[in-house]
Amino acid sequence: xxxxxxxxxxxxxxxxxxxxxxxxxxxxxxxxxxxxxxxxxxxxxxxxxxxxxxxxxxxxxxxxxxxxxxxxxxxxxxxxxxxxxxxxxxxxxxxxxxxxxxxxxxxxxxxxxxxxxxxxxxxxxxxxxxxxxxxxxxxxxxxxxxxxxxxxxxxxxxxxxxxxxxxxxxxxxxxxxxxxxxxxxxxxxxxxxxxxxxxxxxxxxxxxxxxxxxxxxxxxxxxxxxxxxxxxxxxxxxxxxxxxxxxxxxxxxxxxxxxxxxxxxxxxxxxxxxxxxxxxxxxxxxxxxxxxxxxxxxxxxxxxxxxxxxxxxxxxxxxxxxxxxxxxxxxxxxxxxxxxxxxxxxxxxxxxxxxxxxxxxxxxxxxxxxxxxxxxxxxxxxxxxxxxxxxxxxxxxxxx
Amino acid sequence: xxxxxxxxxxxxxxxxxxxxxxxxxxxxxxxxxxxxxxxxxxxxxxxxxxxxxxxxxxxxxxxxxxxxxxxxxxxxxxxxxxxxxxxxxxxxxxxxxxxxxxxxxxxxxxxxxxxxxxxxxxx
Numbered sequence: 001x002x003x004x005x006x007x008x009x010x011x012x013x014x015x016x017x018x019x020x021x022x023x024x025x026x027x028x029x030x031x032x033x034x035x036x037x038x039x040x041x042x043x044x045x046x047x048x049x050x051x052x053x054x055x056x057x058x059x060x061x062x063x064x065x066x067x068x069x070x071x072x073x074x075x076x077x078x079x080x081x082x083x084x085x086x087x088x089x090x091x092x093x094x095x096x097x098x099x100x101x102x103x104x105x106x107x108x109x110x111x112x113x114x115x116x117x118x119x120x121x122x123x124x125x126x127x128x129x130x131x132x133x134x135x136x137x138x139x140x141x142x143x144x145x146x147x148x149x150x151x152x153x154x155x156x157x158x159x160x161x162x163x164x165x166x167x168x169x170x171x172x173x174x175x176x177x178x179x180x181x182x183x184x185x186x187x188x189x190x191x192x193x194x195x196x197x198x199x200x201x202x203x204x205x206x207x208x209x210x211x212x213x214x215x216x217x218x219x220x221x222x223x224x225x226x227x228x229x230x231x232x233x234x235x236x237x238x239x240x241x242x243x244x245x246x247x248x249x250x251x252x253x254x255x256x257x258x259x260x261x262x263x264x265x266x267x268x269x270x271x272x273x274x275x276x277x278x279x280x281x282x283x284x285x286x287x288x289x290x291x292x293x294x295x296x297x298x299x300x301x302x303x304x305x306x307x308x309x310x311x312x313x314x315x316x317x318x319x320x321x322x323x324x325x326x327x328x329x330x331x332x333x334x335x336x337x338x339x340x341x342x343x344x345x346x347x348x349x350x351x352x353x354x355x356x357x358x359x360x361x362x363x364x365x366x367x368x369x370x371x372x373x374x375x376x377x378x379x380x381x382x383x384x385x386x387x388x389x390x391x392x393x394x395x396x397x398x399x400x
Numbered sequence: 401x402x403x404x405x406x407x408x409x410x411x412x413x414x415x416x417x418x419x420x421x422x423x424x425x426x427x428x429x430x431x432x433x434x435x436x437x438x439x440x441x442x443x444x445x446x447x448x449x450x451x452x453x454x455x456x457x458x459x460x461x462x463x464x465x466x467x468x469x470x471x472x473x474x475x476x477x478x479x480x481x482x483x484x485x486x487x488x489x490x491x492x493x494x495x496x497x498x499x500x501x502x503x504x505x506x507x508x509x510x511x512x513x514x515x516x517x518x519x520x521x522x523x
Contacts, residue, residue, distance in 0.1 A: 351431035
């Protein structure tokens with residue numbers, strides 16, 4: 001018997017791995033000292049934070065003093081962009097980001113425009129891949145910041161970050177990547193990629209929420225956005241979330257050790273899902289990289305579909321009633337009137353963007369759950385299409 | 401975010417479909433904004449004897465379509481014109497604030513269908 005509800009929203013967040021929780025527990029009650037304190041309680045906490053920093057640095061081939069703990073991906077994105085803009089504004093005020101960045105980047109960029117910076121967007125193609133030639137054509141001598149996510153949270157596209165960094169550095173611009181979806185899933189070597197900054201988050205990889213890190217290459221100038229005490233080598237005020245960083249580093253360590261196993265397992269669920277949906281549900285569009293690129297250029301957990309002639313939020317709630325948790329890029333589920341900016345940047349017409357559902361699989365999901373979900377999707381889609389004024393069913397004939 | 405009444409109306413909507421040779425049809429919304437609603441009416445002696453809907457939209461749009469069509473059945477057309485989105489929302493026990501605009505569609509579609517009926521009468 002299948003256990004409901006089924007969680008297919010692992011790109012939104014993941015449950016904390018029990019091994020991670022076990023590692024964290026003593027840091028709430030027994031080893032509770034403030035790492036800034038000089039006494040033995042403080043020193044115990046410092047040890048834990050130092051170990052966590054070493055572990056994370058080791059996984060991404062950075063030095064420990066290049067890892068700065070944050071409250072998560074949003075802070076990392078805000079800090080990277082605003083911190084570089086402030087520190088480099090004497091050199092230039094031109095910023096380039098991709099149009100499919102997380103809201104943390106897009107909104108920070110919008111705020112900087114009001115403060116006198118200029119923001120241009122690199123083009124992405126219909127599958128979400130950055131157009132490198134276009135980037136070369138818009139980068140300028142006064143470009144100070146080039147930012148692109150390593151892998152997109154909505155459609156799963158894995159971007160050519162190494163090439164983007166090379167283009168940025170030719171013009172002496174700082175290169176940032178948001179690796180919130182990629183860290184712990186893809187093999188990341190910041191030195192090989194050549195990025196100057198990289199944001200990471202813990203709760204996407206079975207770690208606790210509210211903690212993450214920003215990699216800042218040694219030698220890079222960056223302003224602080226959180227003023228306060230001497231924490232994080234004077235760059236980020238606020239008492240370190242000791243239990244959080246211990247959990248994050250343990251989650252990252254486990255994700256790294258089990259990376260290949262999880263990648264293959266989650267991909268197999270996702271591939272089976274994509275194949276069944278494409279074969280069994282009429283009038284669907286797989287958003288993001290084409291099907292034949294999925295093993296190399298799409299996050300293993302991601303499958304994003306638009307179901308034509310019906311609206312995403314109504315699909316989301318139909319599936320929710322059937323015990324399946326997913327997310328949607330429709331305007332109605334975001335609380336705004338606009339559908340997903342990512343799907344629009346990929347060139348999807350509004351109608352298709354409104355009808356999008358993201359399925360993101362995780363290591364705790366099973367093939368039985370995938371099969372159950374496909375069966376329920378077929379029922380939900382059929383029911384909603386029967387209600388849609390854009391769709392006609394007469395006898396066995398279904399047409400538009 | 402939705403209450404039980406709304407989810408029930410969404411899950412088991414009444415009056416889904418289209419009336420053949422309808423006396424009045426009203427379609428509002430568009431695909432760009434993510435909501436399209438088409439309401440068709442069967443009217444005899446200025447009384448709405450049947451109402452059906454087809455909706456492309458969110459759960460709130462579908463629930464209000466169902467409730468609004470159920471409410472106007474048996475009403476005189478002029479009484480149906482007084483059925484506002486506020487009354488439909490009350491009947492559903494409330495909607496989240498960001499969903500209020502979806503409920504306006506049902507009111508508008510009904511008004512448009514009645515207008516269509518009246519135009520046909522005057523020809």
